[in-house]
Amino acid sequence: xxxxxxxxxxxxxxxxxxxxxxxxxxxxxxxxxxxxxxxxxxxxxxxxxxxxxxxxxxxxxxxxxxxxxxxxxxxxxxxxxxxxxxxxxxxxxxxxxxxxxxxxxxxxxxxxxxxxxxxxxxxxxxxxxxxxxxxxxxxxxxxxxxxxxxxxxxxxxxxxxxxxxxxxxxxxxxxxxxxxxxxxxxxxxxxxxxxxxxxxxxxxxxxxxxxxxxxxxxxxxxxxxxxxxxxxxxxxxxxxxxxxxxxxxxxxxxxxxxxxxxxxxxxxxxxxxxxxxxxxxxx
Amino acid sequence: xxxxxxxxxxxxxxxxxxxxxxxxxxxxxxxxxxxxxxxxxxxxxxxxxxxxxxxxxxxxxxxxxxxxxxxxxxxxxxxxxxxxxxxxxxxxxxxxxxxxxxxxxxxxxxxxxxxxxxxxxxxxxxxxxxxxxxxxxxxxxxxxxxxxxxxxxxxxxxxxxxxxxxxxxxxxxxxxxxxxxxxxxxxxxxxxxxxxxxxxxxxxxxxxxxxxxxxxxxxxxxxxxxxxxxxxxxxxxxxxxxxxxxxxxxxxxxxxxxxxxxxxxxxxxxxxxxxxxxxxxxxxxxxxxxxxxxxxxxxxxxxxxxxxxxxxxxxxxxxxxxxxxxxxxxxxxxxx
Numbered sequence: 001x002x003x004x005x006x007x008x009x010x011x012x013x014x015x016x017x018x019x020x021x022x023x024x025x026x027x028x029x030x031x032x033x034x035x036x037x038x039x040x041x042x043x044x045x046x047x048x049x050x051x052x053x054x055x056x057x058x059x060x061x062x063x064x065x066x067x068x069x070x071x072x073x074x075x076x077x078x079x080x081x082x083x084x085x086x087x088x089x090x091x092x093x094x095x096x097x098x099x100x101x102x103x104x105x106x107x108x109x110x111x112x113x114x115x116x117x118x119x120x121x122x123x124x125x126x127x128x129x130x131x132x133x134x135x136x137x138x139x140x141x142x143x144x145x146x147x148x149x150x151x152x153x154x155x156x157x158x159x160x161x162x163x164x165x166x167x168x169x170x171x172x173x174x175x176x177x178x179x180x181x182x183x184x185x186x187x188x189x190x191x192x193x194x195x196x197x198x199x200x201x202x203x204x205x206x207x208x209x210x211x212x213x214x215x216x217x218x219x220x221x222x223x224x225x226x227x228x229x230x231x232x233x234x235x236x237x238x239x240x241x242x243x244x245x246x247x248x249x250x251x252x253x254x255x256x257x258x259x260x261x262x263x264x265x266x267x268x269x270x271x272x273x274x275x276x277x278x279x280x281x282x283x
Numbered sequence: 284x285x286x287x288x289x290x291x292x293x294x295x296x297x298x299x300x301x302x303x304x305x306x307x308x309x310x311x312x313x314x315x316x317x318x319x320x321x322x323x324x325x326x327x328x329x330x331x332x333x334x335x336x337x338x339x340x341x342x343x344x345x346x347x348x349x350x351x352x353x354x355x356x357x358x359x360x361x362x363x364x365x366x367x368x369x370x371x372x373x374x375x376x377x378x379x380x381x382x383x384x385x386x387x388x389x390x391x392x393x394x395x396x397x398x399x400x401x402x403x404x405x406x407x408x409x410x411x412x413x414x415x416x417x418x419x420x421x422x423x424x425x426x427x428x429x430x431x432x433x434x435x436x437x438x439x440x441x442x443x444x445x446x447x448x449x450x451x452x453x454x455x456x457x458x459x460x461x462x463x464x465x466x467x468x469x470x471x472x473x474x475x476x477x478x479x480x481x482x483x484x485x486x487x488x489x490x491x492x493x494x495x496x497x498x499x500x501x502x503x504x505x506x507x508x509x510x511x512x513x514x515x516x517x518x519x520x521x522x523x524x525x526x527x528x529x530x531x532x533x534x535x536x537x538x539x540x541x542x543x544x545x546x547x548x549x550x551x552x553x554x555x556x557x558x559x560x561x562x563x564x565x566x567x568x569x570x571x572x573x574x575x576x577x578x579x580x581x582x583x584x585x586x587x588x589x590x591x592x593x594x595x596x597x598x599x600x601x602x603x604x605x606x607x608x609x610x611x612x613x614x615x616x617x618x619x
Contacts, residue, residue, distance in 0.1 A: 077493055108498060116495030126490035130508045130586040139504065140494035176586035196494065 022098040025091025030055045030200050030231035031076060036085035038071055038255075045071045046082070047255040053248075055199075058232045060242040060263075063252035064278055069235045072252070073202050076233065077118050078111055089118055089200060116140070119193030119201035123208050125185045127177035127192070134160055134173040137192045156195075163191040167221045183214030187221050194225075201225065203234040239282055243267055251275045356556040360547060361563065369543035370564055372457075376529040376539060379461040381522050384468025391473035396480060406473070413470035419531055421467055425459035426535050460532040464525060471521055479514030480506060511583040519576035523569050530561075540564060 025032055031053040038046040045068045053059045061069045074080040076087055078095045086103070087094045095111055096103040106114070127136050137160040141151060164170045167187040169180070177185050186206055193201055203222065207215040219241050226232060226245045236242060242249055242263060249266040251259040253274045259266050270276045346352060360366055394406030413421070438444030454462070483506050491501040533542035540561050548557040577594075584591065593601065 079489055079493060112492065112495040112497060114495075115493055118493075120490075120493035122486060122490060122493075124486055126484075126486040128487065128490070128505055128509075130583075132586075140496055143496045143500045143504070178586060179589050192494070 019099055022101065023091065024098065025088040026052070027091055028054060029088075030057070030090065031233065032088040032091075033072070033076070034086045034088070036072070036075060036082045036087060038068075038075065038080060038082045038084075045255050046075070048085070049252075049255070049257055051250060051257060051260070053231055053233060055231055056229045057247045058226045058234070058245050059248045059250060060246040061233065061235045061250045061252060062237070062239070062242060062266075062278070063258075067252045068255040069252050070204050073204050073233060073235050076200075076202055077115055077120050079120070089114070116144070116196050117198050117200065119196065119198035121186070121189050121193050121201065121203045121206050123205040125177070125182070125189045125209070127185055127189055129177050132174050132176055133164065133169065133180070133188050136177065136188060137163060137195050140192070141195050160191070160195060163194050164188070166224070167191050168217070181214060182210045183217045186210065186218045190218075190221050190225075198230075200231045200233065203232065203236070205235050205237065207236065207238060237282060239267065239279070251278065253278070351555055352559065353553055353556040356551075356553045357559050357563075360544075360557060360560050365547070366540070366543060366560060366564075369538055369540045370568075372538060373526070373529050373540040374568070376457075376460060376464060376532065376537075377522070377526040380464035380468055380525050380529070383461065383465025384521075384525070385472045385476075385518070387465065387469035388472025388476055391469060392476040392480065395473065395477055410470045410473055413467055416467075418463065418467045418528065419534065422460060422463040422532060422535060425454070425463045426456065428454055428459065456535050456537050460529075460535060460537055464529065464532070468521065468525055472518070475514055475517040475521065476510070478517070479510035479512075482513040483509045508583060512580070512587060515576065515580050515583060519572065519579075523572050526568060526572065527565055 029052045031051075033049055033051040036046050036049045037044070047068075049068070049072055051059075051072075061072070063069050071080055075082050076089065076094065078087075081095065086096070086098075092114070093103065094114055095106055097106060098104075127133075128139065131139065134157065138153075138156045141156045141159070142153065144151070161170060161173060164173055167190055169184050169187050169191070172180055172184060172188070177188065180188065186209075190206075206222065207218050210218060215238070219238065222232070222234065223241075223245055234242075234246075246263045248261065249259075249263045250257055251266055251270070251272070251274075258272050259270060259275045266275065267279065270279060391406045391409055394402040395410070397403060397406075433449070435448040436444030437446040487505055487509065488501065491505045496505070529539055530541035532539060533545065536542065538546075544557040544561045548554045581591070581594070
């Protein structure tokens with residue numbers, strides 16, 4: 001399956017605004033990545049990636065630096081625009097509307113609304129340094145676009161405090177991010193991603209910027225999320241963690257998926273030489 | 284006054300049974316936790332300070348004793364109604380110029396940062412043009428605008444006009460000055476605002492976008508407060524330089540502070556004391572602006588520093604509190 005995205009979106013006379021969107025997704029999957037290509041200038045980063053992640057599945061993406069893991073993850077949230085192919089979240093194309101066999105670019109407002117259903121946890125936390133921990137967590141729910149149902153501030157704050165308690169930083173609600181350790185900051189970032197109650201959460205190397213002794217507390221917070229019905233896609237270098245929490249492990253190299261399967265298969269009995277070479281280096 | 288834990292002169296005797304792990308066992312009788320610190324001496328520092336103070340004293344003495352300063356005249360004119368009116372006009376020029384300059388500057392900065400190539404080009408051209416023209420030249424253009432355009436119309440572009448003004452009566456000298464100062468200021472403000480926005484980490488926008496925060500709120504709630512830290516020191520510089528720069532409109536016979544003192548010393552010939560009247564007012568107002576700048580910057584520093592430094596006023600209060608505490612005989616080490 002490969003759809004060209006580069007064409008100029010146009011409205012043919014036959015198309016009407018009330019025409020229903022074309023449905024191509026499979027409702028069993030939370031995320032479907034279909035024939036995705038992406039390059040930065042002349043440098044190809046993703047060379048035809050196909051990946052389906054079921055609802056409630058925990059998928060861990062492994063691979064050497066520069067293999068396209070982060071770019072793929074960022075594409076799922078439309079932080080990167082793919083050159084070719086399509087990404088569906090909940091059977092809905094990200095960044096586009098598929099109608100009458102054509103992809104129509106969405107307005108920024110609609111893209112932002114789509115993103116609210118997908119949480120993202122960054123390697124460098126990217127907390128808002130000028131807002132307190134609590135304000136970081138309530139910022140997104142309080143700024144929901146007009147069309148979405150607005151929630152009462154007290155409810156949002158109460159929910160935020162519960163989330164902060166769940167990741168173990170309830171006592172830091174009034175602190176500023178720079179007053180926290182890296183591990184605490186990343187746990188706040190996880191609480192912030194959870195505040196919109198997203199069905200899918202993407203983790204982009206969530207422990208790579210942390211001191212070794214702080215890695216455990218962040219992995220603990222992620223582990224607690226697995227098995228709650230949320231779909232988690234995690235890019236990481238923590239092989240032991242992958243073995244423990246992943247339902248499926250994906251190994252990427254040179255912008256393609258080399259191997260995809262159960263952790264026991266991919267990590268213990270890799271069939272590809274590239275996977276074996278990578279695992280022998282990191283294990 | 285010190286809070287150093289080393290400064291306990293009444294050193295206890297060395298323990299009878301030294302801890303085998305303690306370093307004090309290395310040299311019996313020396314306990315490193317109770318040693319007295321003797322501060323290093325800096326004789327050249329004292330000498331340099333003395334020389335500088337002598338020069339300052341000479342200067343102050345000159346201010347007080349040299350009859351040329353003519354302080355009685357200074358005192359007579361410093362708060363004269365005509366001077367205060369001129370000061371008020373200077374403040375108005377500064378406020379209008381700042382408001383117009385930064386409002387337009389924000390629009391130009393937005394244009395330069397937009398993805399729209401037409402807006403980018405126009406904004407760049409604006410900055411290029413208004414930074415190229417000397418302020419005085421531009422002011423004289425605005426002063427003589429009626430020579431180019433006799434009437435000003437509001438209506439459909441290239442179509443019929445709805446309202447028409449006579450330029451000569453609408454654009455007074457004051458209006459010409461405000462427009463000139465504002466447009467000139469906008470070119471510099473735009474670059475300062477743009478620099479501040481560029482200084483915000485791209486990850487902040489990505490995080491805001493990933494959370495689905497609407498564009499406008501991304502800017503006003505996430506980007507601008509962080510950009511302000513970069514914008515403020517430069518913006519304060521610009522406001523202060525605009526405040527003093529208003530003296531340039533004296534060439535257009537607008538009765539602001541500098542023009543007014545020129546008029547007065549033109550009449551009575553007392554140049555120096557009247558220049559001092561203007562000087563002291565400029566210094567006073569700049570001081571007020573600098574104090575305001577300090578507190579506004581402090582407001583936007585929230586979260587950027589782990590602990591906020593004390594304000595000068597808080598420092599003074601703490602010193603006084605420590606001083607009075609140390610004065611009491613029972614409160615040794617009360618400086619904490």
